Each structure stands twice: as C-alpha cells, then as structure tokens.
Amino acid sequence: MEEEEVECPNSSSEKRYFPDSLDSSEGDEAGTVACEDLELNPFDGLPYSSRYYKLLKEREDLPIWKEKYSFMENLLQSQIVIVSGDAKCGKSSQVPQWCAEYCLSIRYQHGGVVCTQVHKQTVVQLALRVADEMDVNIGHEVGYMIPFENCCTSETILRYCTDDMLQREMMSSPFLGSYGVIILDDIHERSIATDVLLGLLKDVLLARPELKLIINSSPHLISKLSSYYGNVPLIEVKNKHPVEVVYLSGAQKESFESILRLIFEIHHSTEKGDIVVFLACEQDIEKAYESICQEGSNLNPDLGELVVVPLYPKEKCALFKPNDETEKRCQVYQRRVVLTASPGESLIGSNTVKFVIDVGVERRKVYNPRIRANSLVMQPISQSQAEIRKQILGSSSSGKLFCLYSEEFASEDMRPLKPAEMQEANLTSMVLFMKRIDIAGLGHCDFMNRPAPESLMQALEDLDYLAALDNDGNLSEFGIIMSEFPLDPQLSKSILASCEFDCVDEMLTIAAMVTAPNCFSHPPRGAEEAASSCWKTFLHPEGDHFTLTNIYKAYQDMALNSSSEHCVEKWCHDHFLNCSALRMADVIRAELLEIIKRIELPYTEPAFGSKENTVNIRKALLSGYFMQIARDVDGSGNYLMLTHKQVAQLHPLSCYSVTKKMPEWVLFHKFSISDNNYIRIASEISPELFMQLAPQYYFSNLPPSESKDILQQVMDHLSPISTMKKEQKMCEKCPETTEQRCTIQ
Numbered sequence: 001m002e003e004e005e006v007e008c009p010n011s012s013s014e015k016r017y018f019p020d021s022l023d024s025s026e027g028d029e030a031g032t033v034a035c036e037d038l039e040l041n042p043f044d045g046l047p048y049s050s051r052y053y054k055l056l057k058e059r060e061d062l063p064i065w066k067e068k069y070s071f072m073e074n075l076l077q078s079q080i081v082i083v084s085g086d087a088k089c090g091k092s093s094q095v096p097q098w099c100a101e102y103c104l105s106i107r108y109q110h111g112g113v114v115c116t117q118v119h120k121q122t123v124v125q126l127a128l129r130v131a132d133e134m135d136v137n138i139g140h141e142v143g144y145m146i147p148f149e150n151c152c153t154s155e156t157i158l159r160y161c162t163d164d165m166l167q168r169e170m171m172s173s174p175f176l177g178s179y180g181v182i183i184l185d186d187i188h189e190r191s192i193a194t195d196v197l198l199g200l201l202k203d204v205l206l207a208r209p210e211l212k213l214i215i216n217s218s219p220h221l222i223s224k225l226s227s228y229y230g231n232v233p234l235i236e237v238k239n240k241h242p243v244e245v246v247y248l249s250g251a252q253k254e255s256f257e258s259i260l261r262l263i264f265e266i267h268h269s270t271e272k273g274d275i276v277v278f279l280a281c282e283q284d285i286e287k288a289y290e291s292i293c294q295e296g297s298n299l300n301p302d303l304g305e306l307v308v309v310p311l312y313p314k315e316k317c318a319l320f321k322p323n324d325e326t327e328k329r330c331q332v333y334q335r336r337v338v339l340t341a342s343p344g345e346s347l348i349g350s351n352t353v354k355f356v357i358d359v360g361v362e363r364r365k366v367y368n369p370r371i372r373a374n375s376l377v378m379q380p381i382s383q384s385q386a387e388i389r390k391q392i393l394g395s396s397s398s399g400k401l402f403c404l405y406s407e408e409f410a411s412e413d414m415r416p417l418k419p420a421e422m423q424e425a426n427l428t429s430m431v432l433f434m435k436r437i438d439i440a441g442l443g444h445c446d447f448m449n450r451p452a453p454e455s456l457m458q459a460l461e462d463l464d465y466l467a468a469l470d471n472d473g474n475l476s477e478f479g480i481i482m483s484e485f486p487l488d489p490q491l492s493k494s495i496l497a498s499c500e501f502d503c504v505d506e507m508l509t510i511a512a513m514v515t516a517p518n519c520f521s522h523p524p525r526g527a528e529e530a531a532s533s534c535w536k537t538f539l540h541p542e543g544d545h546f547t548l549t550n551i552y553k554a555y556q557d558m559a560l561n562s563s564s565e566h567c568v569e570k571w572c573h574d575h576f577l578n579c580s581a582l583r584m585a586d587v588i589r590a591e592l593l594e595i596i597k598r599i600e601l602p603y604t605e606p607a608f609g610s611k612e613n614t615v616n617i618r619k620a621l622l623s624g625y626f627m628q629i630a631r632d633v634d635g636s637g638n639y640l641m642l643t644h645k646q647v648a649q650l651h652p653l654s655c656y657s658v659t660k661k662m663p664e665w666v667l668f669h670k671f672s673i674s675d676n677n678y679i680r681i682a683s684e685i686s687p688e689l690f691m692q693l694a695p696q697y698y699f700s701n702l703p704p705s706e707s708k709d710i711l712q713q714v715m716d717h718l719s720p721i722s723t724m725k726k727e728q729k730m731c732e733k734c735p736e737t738t739e740q741r742c743t744i745q
Helices: 028-037 050-060 063-077 091-105 120-134 163-172 192-207 219-229 255-268 282-296 324-332 383-391 407-412 428-438 453-465 477-484 489-500 504-515 528-536 544-561 565-574 579-598 611-625 655-659 687-693 696-700 706-717 720-744
Strands: 080-084 112-117 142-146 149-151 158-162 179-184 212-217 234-236 243-247 274-278 305-311 334-340 353-358 361-368 373-380 399-403 629-632 639-641 647-650 665-673 678-684
Touching: 050 120, 063 080, 063 091, 063 234, 080 219, 091 112, 091 120, 091 158, 091 179, 091 212, 112 120, 112 163, 112 192, 120 142, 120 158, 158 163, 163 192, 163 428, 179 192, 192 212, 192 428, 212 219, 219 234, 219 383, 255 274, 255 282, 255 334, 255 353, 282 305, 282 334, 353 383, 383 399, 428 453, 428 477, 428 489, 453 489, 477 489, 489 504, 489 611, 504 544, 504 579, 504 611, 528 655, 544 565, 544 579, 544 611, 544 655, 544 678, 565 579, 611 665, 611 687, 687 706, 696 706
Parallel strands: 080 212, 080 234, 112 158, 112 179, 142 158, 179 212, 243 399, 274 334, 274 353, 305 334, 353 399, 373 665, 647 678
Antiparallel strands: 142 149, 361 373, 629 639, 629 665, 639 647, 665 678
C-alpha cells in the first residue's frame, strides 16, 4: 500500500506550543535561555509537555517497566527476544516505544518499528495511547495501518498494524526492508496471519542479520515458542494481582438465570465496579441484553443506573478507557454491564472492571473442507483463554471472577491452549498469498502448527477452479491480479470477470457491501415491524446483491445532498441502517477502485438497472461463486447445496423471504452449518448461465445428485455452436488480456 498522509483521529499537523510561562515579549534572549532549560523530545525536537511527565509516572508503575534495562540489553545483543506477560503488564504499549528508542539511537539506519496486533480496534487504541505517551502527533511519528485505512506517512517511526496488513506488505516488500524492528504481538491468539508471519520471518531474519524480531505472548505459549525458535532470550514479566475465583458448578445448565441473578446481586451490593460477562455467541448477547434491560427497568433508582453495553464478535470492540469525567459518572451514577462473546484478548480492560462472569464455553467457527462450509460448534474455551479472561480484572485492587462451571470442568474438559486458526479455517486466501510470496522465494514456510493436508488440498483445488494457478501449479496471471485485492479470492475473481462483462462499477459496490460489516442495524425491542417496513423500500426483485447496491446508492445520494454528517447519520438511524458500516463500505469501494486504476483494468460507466447490466452482474458473480450454488428441491424454500447434502433456508432478511417468492436456483455469499442453516446474501441464477460459466472439470467433479442431473440435461440442450463461439471468443481475448495483466509484476 502506498504511503500517503491521511486524516487520522486526534491528529494535528500543528507544532506544540511552549508553556504559557514563556512569553515572547520577554525578548529572544530570555526565550532562548528558557528553551535550553526544557528537555526536548528526541523524536520531533520539541519540548516535552507537562502531560508527558504525568503519563511517564503512570508508565513507570506498569509491571513491565522493571524489565526495561534487561530488555534493552537483550535487544542489543540478540536478533530475537521473547517477552512473556499477561494482558495487564504493559508489554503492548511499552516494548514498541523502547524499540523506537533503539532505532533512534542507531539513526534509523535499518528502518523503523512495526508492531502487529490481531484486532484493528486494538491497533487504533494502542497507536493513540502510545502517541500520547511519546508526546508526538498521531499519523506522524506514530501511526497505524488497518484494512482500508492508512494513518501513516513516510516519516512515521513507529507503526501499529494488524497482522494481515504486515503480511500483505510482504507481497511488495518480501524482506520488509523499511523496518529495523518487527514486533509480533498477541501471538497467543494464533491467527492465520500471525502464524504465517512467524514462519516467513525465520527466512527474513537469515537474509537480514541486522533485523530484530520481538515476540510478545502470554505465558501459556512460551514453551512452544521456545522450541520453535530455539534458545533465545526470554523476558518474563510478573504481574500478580488478587482475584477471587468463585466456581458455580451447577450454573452452566441454567446459565442465563445464573447470570441475571449474579448481575443483580452485585448491583444490589455496596461494591463498586463494572461487570464483564463472557457469553458463548452473538445470539446469547442479544438474549441477555433484552433480559437485563427488561429486569433492570424495575430496579430501585437509588441503586444507580445499570448501563448494558453489548459488544458483538464481528465488531471485536474493545472496552474504552474512560476519561476522568466518565469514570466519575460511572462511579456515582452508573454501573456498566459489558456483554461480549470475544475470546477476551481483544478487550483492553479499564480499572473500573471489578467483576467478570464467564460461562466457560464459546461457539467456534470450524471450516469443513469436504463441504466447503463453516460449522458453528459449541466448545469449552481453553485454559489459556480462561486465564486471560481473569486478567481483564483491574490490577489496582481485588476483583471477583465468577466461573459458571466447576474446577473439574476447567481441568478436564478445557484444552491447555487455544487451537490455531490455521487448523480450523478456510485456507484459500492463505494459499493464494503463499503462492504469491513464492515468486520472491519465500514460499516454503515452517509453520508452528501444520495445517491439515485436506484443507490445503481443498484450497489448491479451489484456486485451480478460479484459474488462479497455471498447469504447473504456480500462480497464473489471473492469480497475481487476484492477490492484489485484499478480498476473498472468489470475490476478487468476480471483480476481474466484471471487467469482461462491463459491470465493474456495480461489482465494486457489491464487493464493498459484502466485505463491510452488516449494514442492517439490530432494531430495538418493539421496532421490528418499523425496521422491516423501512428495509422493504430498498428491496430489489433480482436478489440480495442488488438490494445491497440499492442501499449503497441511497446512502451515497443522501451523503452527496446533505448539508452535514449529522443528516446522514439521522437518515441511517431512521432507516435502521448501520451508518458506520456504510461509511466503511464507502472506504472499501474507494480502495478497490484505486487498485483497478493502478493495475489499469478496464472500467466502464455504471448502468445499474438495465436488463443487460443485471445479466452481466449475475455473470460476474457466477464467475467467482459457481462453487456456492443451491437449488430449492421442494418448492417451499428448502435449498440443497450443489456440492454436498446440506439443506438450508434463505435468511429472513433476504428479499425473497420478504416477498415470499422463492427462486429455484440461487447463488449465495455465506452459509454456515448451525441451529439455523441460513443462506445469506442470495441472488437468483439460471442453470443455463451456470453451465456457461462454471468450469467443465468442476461440474464433472460434483457428487451425483438430482440437481447435477438437471444441469447435465441443460448442458446437453446447449447449442454446441454457441459453446464453440464462446470458447473461440475466450481464446481470442486471452493473449491480449494476459499481456496487459503481466505488467502488474
């Protein structure tokens, strides 16, 4: 991603001013003497502010501060340093600053510092916090990079970024030459991107002896890391704080009743502090939210307000650290109850959290390569996750952890470590990236946990179907271009196909809308019918992909014709739409358009609404999503997947569910095996169109079924002459297209 200066939160290009006591009327000489008495910030050459010294005292109280000398000594003498500490020790904020001091001491001759995180909200929070502690401007000396947002310049010394952003940077700079120190944080979360970086950086360190690698992890993973990287220095941070653990062995069967009872018992007590409740899934959050709000309305006002804050997994929100005003209000008038289903690592707890309630189970998404679908399964959390949830409690005073399970359950049913995402997820995007990196000679990666061979084979097979691989199994020209887009490979292929079918503008909108968070807000209790009526105005008879385009166009029209951002937010609120999700879609679309222009792909004027354009959009979608087709087998909305025997229903928000007109064949964007096997974001297709666009060898490999027999009959009736013309047309286009697309390298 090119580096450019962008508008960042709390950033300012203005220089900080001297304290009020320095008056220019006293003369230049007096001002010079006063300036000499002030300690200057070595990162920007300006005097430190009074806030810097206030924050410095807070930093010195962090458990990790005692290890600064030891860390700096090991950093000078070793290429790899492992830092072990829990969630409250300060390693994520202090270690990067110390590394920035090291880079400054050698005048940045090997580059700056980059620190990865798994969650983008944590990236932004840490960057803002560290810029404040270093007394510099966010977006200048300290910056951050998250998907579709770059708040850095060429002058940035310390960058926080998500692990997938650093991974993508390796496509253009395989040896990461702009960095002298790389910090991998949140290793214990075992995300795919972090595991890939751990493996690839082994080779990068051999090629660049001057490069330093710092690994921050919780204590649970240290033995595995030590055996993976060998005998490297280890900095252990001790941070013991008193936590009272209460096991409620009989509460797991009636967890909701136990949670409600505990919350109201705590609220009726004289003990101050906020409550964090770890639930299993998003549905549990919604159920608990409604129950607590309903019961809370009957509470005695003298107890203070009970504020319920739902944090949904897809948002991966972090607890904000309240300012003095908010903290004072919370202590006097309010008690927050935070409902979350996150693992716990993404929550940065403030000192106001004094109670944690943990149900001990989670709903995990596990990918099944045989049926190309995720299954949502209920599993016990790991012992390491349970320990991290305990660490959410503030360290300034004692806290209470209520475990809705027995000690026996914790020791016997919980695994010691959280499973690596690489062993449970779809690996198609990862394999595409590894194939791209192989061009630079870094394709052989020593993973900490090897991915399942079946998942790797399925990923290679899918990339082959998408024409991303050549006959030798290397990345094709199509594959190289697909890897340029920060999207799922199927979506990237649809965008490339839209260039051929003259619907790039519309396809970019669809890609942005399905990549951004859900644009539909969760309506409050009693407003469901009003929300449904509002959403009906956006419905498109051709399918959900077209409905999303309608919503985006309406949002764009409102944004262009509104006098203020407040009007846009009000419009979204009135229509029960998520304004931040639509803003994100706007940002995503702009970046995708920039990629299209950069690699000089053809771009046609929008023609949304015409009959020809509708067919072209379907063709583009089918070119990428021909592996996600379902047929209504009984005419009542029971859709059987083409690739396996799973039956699903259309989501209630689908335009077809609302209008009660169920098409026979649909292309869908998402499907998970769960209590409700819903197909999400579906649009009607014809079997004739499918047979024209799906690869023949993919169709041949489909398992026998009634649907396949129907498609075979359609293929038999297709004109051989039209098929020959189609193949001839493709062959004529290929050489020219290939020659143009090779320029990307």
